[in-house]
Amino acid sequence: MSKDERQVKKITPKTEDFSRWYVEIVQKAELADYTPMKGMMVIRPYGYAIWENIQRLMDQRIKATGHVNAYFPLFIPESFLKKEAEHVAGFTPEVAWVTMGGKEELEERLAVRPTSEAIIGYMYSKWIKSWRDLPILYNQWANIVRWEKVTRPFLRTTEFLWQEGHTCHETAEEAEAETLKVLGFYKEFCETELAIPVLAGRKTLREKFAGAQMTYAIEALMSDGKALQMGTSHNLGQHFSKAFDIKFEDRSQTLQYVWQTSWGTTTRMIGALIMAHGDDSGLRLPPRVAPIQAVIVPISMGNWKESILPKARAVEDNLKKAGVRVSLDAREEFTPGWKFSEHEMRGIPLRIEIGPRDVAAGQAVLVRRDRKTKETAPLDVLTVKVPALLDEIQASLFQEATKFLADNTRAAGTYEEFKDILENKKGFVTSLWCGSESCEDKIKNETMATIRIIPLENEERSGRGACVCCGQEAKILAYFARAY
C-alpha cells in the first residue's frame, strides 16, 4: 500500500470485531507485518521503536536490582532439553529443530531455544563452585522460537523477542525472595511505563511453567474483557540444578544444589498496549513508551512556509531541548486533516497545531490523543506545558484502565453467577476454589475461563466458603477469566 492510500479507509470499530480491529491497527499504524512464514512477523520501525523504549526502561530496572546482561547460544542440544522431564514434555511439541549444518546431517539435532534454562543450566554447572560465586543474577535479551499453531501479531508468534532472567541462590528463601522481587518490578513497570494496571499472584500447578516449582505472573485486562498474561516469574527450586548438576560448596563446606529462578517479559507487551488503550481511531500510546510524544502540525495555508513553518521549527527545537520526543510534520503532500488521522492512528499522545491565527496570537492548539480535547497555550510556555500535559496523559490512561479493571472484576458466589458474568459481562471473576484440578478443568471446559492468578495475600483474605464449582469447602480465592 502506498502512503497515499494508507489512511483512506477507516478501521473496523472495536465493538464490531475486536480481532479485526486489533489486526488493522497493527498494520495501519505500521507496527508489524506478516511474512510468508506462518506466525513469523516483521516488527516495523514504529513498532520496534516502542520495543526500544520498553527495553530501555525494563533494562534499567533489571540492572538497578543488581542483574547483569549476558548472551547464551540460540541452539540447545536435544539431550540438554531432555534432562528435566517436565521441561522437555512441555516444550518439545513447540520446538523448531535444526537437523543440518551446511550439507551435513547433524549427529544430534539442535533446538532453536524455546527458552534457555537448559543451556544456561549447563553453563552454570561449569561456573559455580562455591557460595562465593553466588548469587548469580543474569539476564539476556534474545529471540525465542516456539512452533505455535494459532498465532496473532505480538500476542503469540512463532518468533518473539524477550528478556529472560536466570538466577542462582544459596537458599530456597533467597530464590523465593528474588522471584517476588522481579514480580514486583514487573508490576511496577507495567503500571508506571505502560499505564496498564496488573494483578500479581501465583499460578495453579496446571498453569505453571514446565519445570518450575512455582510460577508467579502478572495479568492485565484487555478492553474486550479478556485477560492477558504480561510477564512471569518462576521459582525453579532445585529442579534444574538437580538435572544439570549445579552444585556449590556452602558456608559449612557441604555440597548443595543451587536454588534458581527464571523470569521473562516479551514483545507481547506491545500487543497489550494496543488492546488496553486503543480506540476506534487507532492506538493510544502512553507518553513514556511512545516513540513520538508530540507531533507539530503546521496548518498549511497561504504563505505558511514563511509565516508558520519557522515558528513550528522553533517550537520543535525548544521541545527537543526540554527532553520531549517531538516531531515536526512538514510534509507537503498531505493535508493537515489527513495528518491528524494518521497521527491518531499511530497513537501519538499530543498534537500541536499551529495555524495563521495562532501565529498572530503567539499560541498553539494542543490536542490530547487520549481524550481528543483541545486547549490553547502561549508558545513561550510550551516547554513547561507540554511535559506537564504528557504526564497528565500518562496518568489519565492509567486511571482509565484502572477504573476499567475495577469495573470489570466481579465476585461470583455461585456457579450460575460465575457463568453469567463470563458469558454476558466478561472481565475477571473472583471466586472461592477448593484447589482441585478437577474443578479447574471442569470450569475451563464449560466456560473457557482459567485461573489467571491466586493473589499472594490469599490466605488471610479468603476465609472459609464453598468452591464455586463443586460446593465443597474452599479456602482459595482465585481470579478467573477468559484469556489470550
Place this chain on the structure above:
Amino acid sequence: MSKDERQVKKITPKTEDFSRWYVEIVQKAELADYTPMKGMMVIRPYGYAIWENIQRLMDQRIKATGHVNAYFPLFIPESFLKKEAEHVAGFTPEVAWVTMGGKEELEERLAVRPTSEAIIGYMYSKWIKSWRDLPILYNQWANIVRWEKVTRPFLRTTEFLWQEGHTCHETAEEAEAETLKVLGFYKEFCETELAIPVLAGRKTLREKFAGAQMTYAIEALMSDGKALQMGTSHNLGQHFSKAFDIKFEDRSQTLQYVWQTSWGTTTRMIGALIMAHGDDSGLRLPPRVAPIQAVIVPISMGNWKESILPKARAVEDNLKKAGVRVSLDAREEFTPGWKFSEHEMRGIPLRIEIGPRDVAAGQAVLVRRDRKTKETAPLDVLTVKVPALLDEIQASLFQEATKFLADNTRAAGTYEEFKDILENKKGFVTSLWCGSESCEDKIKNETMATIRIIPLENEERSGRGACVCCGQEAKILAYFARAY
C-alpha cells in the same frame, strides 16, 4: 574454576603463542566461554557489557545518519535464498537448516539467517511502490548463524551478534553515497571509540559479498601483524531488487528497480579490542567502551574499614556523579595485589589506590593500565583529573595503534621483497597489482596474503608501474596482508 584459583596462573606471553594468549584472555577476563556446541560461545557479562557500549555508540551513529531500527524474522525460506544466484552459492554451504517444527517435517526447509538480504528484500517488494517511499533506511540488531568449520571466540563463531543495515534508493548514485557514508562512520567509530585505526577501501571481486555489486571494508592491523576485517558496506546495485522484484514508480512515472545497500559490524570487534590493545598482563580496554573505566582499590591494612573505606566510598560517589563508570573493589577475601592483577587482566583503564599514607596526605595513587605509570593526585581534584586521564588513555591507545600500523605498513616493489615482508615482518604490504584474478590467486596460494583493501583515492595516487606478481603494467595500488 573458582574465584580463588582464577588468577593464580599467569597467561601465556603473546610473543610466545599469540593464539593461546588470545584464548586465555577471553577466558580469564571472563569475556566469553565455550559451550558443548562447536563454534558456539556464551558471551559472559563482562564481554557483553563491552558489547552494550559498542551497541549504544554505534546505534547513535546509525540513527544520527537517518536510519531506524526494525526486526525481521530469524528464518528465511530456502526458496528466497535461491532467488539471487551468487547469494545462494555463497551462503548455502554455511547455513543451519530447520527441517522440523514440533513433530512435523516442514514442506520447505528454513535457513537460520546467515544474513538477511533475502527476507528483507521480500518485504521491501511488498512495501515499496513509489519514489515517495524512498529512501528506506533500516537497520537491525540481530543474531546470525553461519556453520563455520574453524572457529575462534568473537573472531569467527557459528552464532554471532551484529547490526545489519539494509537501504533502498532511487538512484545508483544515492546508493553509492550511502555505502560510502556508512563506511565513513564505521571508520570514525573504530578510531574514536575502539581506538583502532583502520584502512578503508574497496574489496576485489574475489573478496566481495556474495550478491553485492561492490564491497567496501575497513581493515585493522592486529598486534601479531595480521589484518582483521572490522566491518563491510556493500553496494548491492540492483542485484537483489531484480531477484525480489522491488520496483518503484519514479518521479517520471516509470517503473524502476530500487538501488540497494547493506552493511554490518559484529561482536568480532570485541576480538579486535583484545588483539589490537592487549598485552602480557591481559586486556587493555579503551575507556570509551570499557564497562568499568576506573576501579578504586582501598589498601586493606590495619583498621582500613574505618580509616580508608569511607574515603574510597566518597571518591566512588563523586566520580559516579562526574559521569565516570567507576567501581569500588572492597572485597575482603582478596589481597590488593591479587586485585591489581585481576583488574589488569580485565583491562580496566585506570586503577585508583588509596592507602593509609594517601588518606593522611589527602591523595590517591592513579595507575594507568595502558602504560602502568603511577602518579598521585589530591582527592579533591579527582572528578576533574580522572576524566582527563581517561581521555589521555583513549588518545594514547589510539596513537600507539596508529604508530604500530604505520610501522607495519611497507611498500614492496618486487615479489621477493613482498614475500620477505610477509614472512619476516608481517603487517600490511602495499604493492601495485595488475587487477587479474590469477595474480591475486597466485599470491594467496604462495604467501597466504590477500588483498585486504584497495584505497578509494587509488586512481590518483597510484601512477604507472609493474604488478608485484606478474610484472605486467599495473595501475592499482593494493594493501595485502595475511588476515583472520
